[in-house]
Amino acid sequence: MTQQHQSRLRLHDTATREVRDFVPLQEGRAGIYVCGLTVQSEPHVGHVRSAVNFDVLRRWLTASGYDVHFIRNVTDIDDKILAKAEEQGRPWYNLAYAMHAELTTALASINVLPPTYEPGATGTVPEMLELISTLIARGHAYVAEDGSGDVYFDVRSWPQYGELTRQGLDDMEPATDADPRGKRDPRDFALWKGYKKSEPESAAWPSPWGPGRPGWHIECSAMASKYLGPAFDIHGGGVDLRFPHHENEQAQSRAAGMPFASYWLHNAWITTAGEKMSKSLGNSLLVPSVLERVRGIELRFYMVSAHYRSHVEFSFEALEEAAVGFLRIENFLKRAEVIEAATELPTELPDAFVAAMDDDLGTPAAVAVIHDLVREGNTALAADTPAAAGIASQVRAMLAVLGLDPADPAWATTNGAGDEKLREAVDVLITALLEERATARAEKDWARADAIRDRIAAAGIEIEDTPSGPKWSI
RNA sequence: GGUGGGUUGGCCGAGAGGCGAGGCAACGGACUGCAAAUCCGUGUACACGGGUUCAAAUCCCGUACCCACCUCCA
Numbered sequence: 001m002t003q004q005h006q007s008r009l010r011l012h013d014t015a016t017r018e019v020r021d022f023v024p025l026q027e028g029r030a031g032i033y034v035c036g037l038t039v040q041s042e043p044h045v046g047h048v049r050s051a052v053n054f055d056v057l058r059r060w061l062t063a064s065g066y067d068v069h070f071i072r073n074v075t076d077i078d079d080k081i082l083a084k085a086e087e088q089g090r091p092w093y094n095l096a097y098a099m100h101a102e103l104t105t106a107l108a109s110i111n112v113l114p115p116t117y118e119p120g121a122t123g124t125v126p127e128m129l130e131l132i133s134t135l136i137a138r139g140h141a142y143v144a145e146d147g148s149g150d151v152y153f154d155v156r157s158w159p160q161y162g163e164l165t166r167q168g169l170d171d172m173e174p175a176t177d178a179d180p181r182g183k184r185d186p187r188d189f190a191l192w193k194g195y196k197k198s199e200p201e202s203a204a205w206p207s208p209w210g211p212g213r214p215g216w217h218i219e220c221s222a223m224a225s226k227y228l229g230p231a232f233d234i235h236g237g238g239v240d241l242r243f244p245h246h247e248n249e250q251a252q253s254r255a256a257g258m259p260f261a262s263y264w265l266h267n268a269w270i271t272t273a274g275e276k277m278s279k280s281l282g283n284s285l286l287v288p289s290v291l292e293r294v295r296g297i298e299l300r301f302y303m304v305s306a307h308y309r310s311h312v313e314f315s316f317e318a319l320e321e322a323a324v325g326f327l328r329i330e331n332f333l334k335r336a337e338v339i340e341a342a343t344e345l346p347t348e349l350p351d352a353f354v355a356a357m358d359d360d361l362g363t364p365a366a367v368a369v370i371h372d373l374v375r376e377g378n379t380a381l382a383a384d385t386p387a388a389a390g391i392a393s394q395v396r397a398m399l400a401v402l403g404l405d406p407a408d409p410a411w412a413t414t415n416g417a418g419d420e421k422l423r424e425a426v427d428v429l430i431t432a433l434l435e436e437r438a439t440a441r442a443e444k445d446w447a448r449a450d451a452i453r454d455r456i457a458a459a460g461i462e463i464e465d466t467p468s469g470p471k472w473s474i
Numbered sequence: 475g476g477u478g479g480g481u482u483g484g485c486c487g488a489g490a491g492g493c494g495a496g497g498c499a500a501c502g503g504a505c506u507g508c509a510a511a512u513c514c515g516u517g518u519a520c521a522c523g524g525g526u527u528c529a530a531a532u533c534c535c536g537u538a539c540c541c542a543c544c545u546c547c548a
Binding site: 017034035036037038040043044046047048049050051053078079080162165166167168170171172216237238239240241242243244245266267268269270271276277302305306307309310311312313315317318320321322324325328331332335362364365367368369370371372375378379381382441444446449450453457462463464465466 | 499545
């Protein structure tokens with residue numbers, strides 16, 4: 001069955017601009033490289049969308065039987081980090097390190113699996129130097145003649161430049177990420193940035209062309225090939241990275257003789273009030289702030305409910321609505337009592353779900369399948385048929401693929417043992433009250449029965465009368 | 475100037491030539507002592523103007539508005 005899955009997945013490839021069959025370079029194995037973040041500030045919900053999207057891709061490939069090698073980098077040295085660190089009066093590496101830690105916490109809180117490896121730019125400098133040397137030797141890069149120590153990629157030497165985004169070289173505006181004086185063509189981009197006296201010495205590494213630091217694009221080419229090889233399956237990132245970042249990555253990697261990525265996947269933005277989040281003021285959209293209003297699993301459900309290539313206009317209203325929708329799914333699982341059951345989840349997933357996921361990760365349709373099964377399960381539950389348990393474990397299996405299984409230990413935030421003790425204590429108290437209510441109901445003393453229910457409700461606990469007696473939940 | 479994407483019912487959000495994804499909200503019904511939960515039912519939505527077609531939200535032409543990238547950006 002997993003073999004069948006492998007041949008059926010179709011993905012949207014930015015390079016060809018079409019949804020096409022996913023054919024791995026190596027049978028049963030998938031290598032994925034995703035551009036992570038530049039760790040220069042706290043992550044907001046927009047930042048983590050990309051991580052969630054590619055986490056879903058990774059989980060689906062795994063569920064389909066692939067051995068997935070998933071690399072997500074961290075850019076821990078660049079202009080912005082240096083500028084912000086100076087502004088804040090602390091070492092650049094301290095800022096990068098602290099923000100990296102925040103990112104890790106934020107991603108864990110929405111159940112994004114740790115990648116196979118998370119390389120940092122600063123740890124891959126030797127590989128970058130080697131790559132730059134190759135490019136110089138092949139005539140695709142040159143040392144700036146102004147003595148700055150910069151090394152540039154020569155776009156004119158690579159006729160295919162612009163192929164990923166289908167742009168003509170002469171229609172482009174010139175790159176301005178470095179002083180243009182040392183460039184042969186204004187569109188040439190920096191591979192290596194020569195050390196400047198205004199920058200801290202700790203931000204410079206020795207190189208054949210003098211001390212300096214890596215350009216932004218070369219780091220991804222170096223990290224991707226180091227951990228996945230010169231040719232790998234999927235390269236991902238946000239739409240904004242298509243140009244110049246990904247275009248440059250592909251140009252320099254191929255110019256160095258590497259086939260590079262077979263598929264390019266790009267996720268759309270999540271904006272607020274029509275603006276990118278980086279422009280938004282305040283910190284209400286930082287992941288920890290958002291998680292004060294909804295649980296991590298609900299935030300993730302909200303993101304997964306939209307297709308990864310669809311632009312999402314973030315609002316707390318929509319987020320809370322999604323949370324209500326997810327509650328319906330969770331309630332079904334609770335009523336079917338499969339959440340506690342640590343049983344093995346079925347590997348066989350509903351056909352409609354598989355079809356949805358295989359069609360360029362159609363998570364909205366996949367979520368619709370989950371809702372359909374929840375309704376079916378609720379009906380089975382009402383009829384008290386044994387089918388309910390089977391349906392519930394299927395629902396859980398589908399949720400697990402999306403990283404949304406409520407029983408996943410990853411969601412257990414606080415001390416589990418303490419929670420369990422507290423729950424037992426509350427159960428004793430509520431049960432006592434419910435017994436009293438049962439007596440009142442038996443005597444048809446509705447006023448007293450409702451008064452008890454109201455008191456319990458005032459404590460934030462809901463009572464549900466089921467055929468097998470009342471149940472409580474917070 | 476160049477390259478892409480978008481505009482779907484009260485709201486969110488899929489789909490991409492014929493059969494009204496799904497959710498939230500609302501209304502009606504069933505169940506209930508009353509609720510809650512659950513189930514059943516109710517909505518003739520696809521920016522605008524033309525065109526192609528037996529058939530268009532989906533294809534073509536035009537118009538309007540919005541957005542992204544071409545500078546750091548998920």
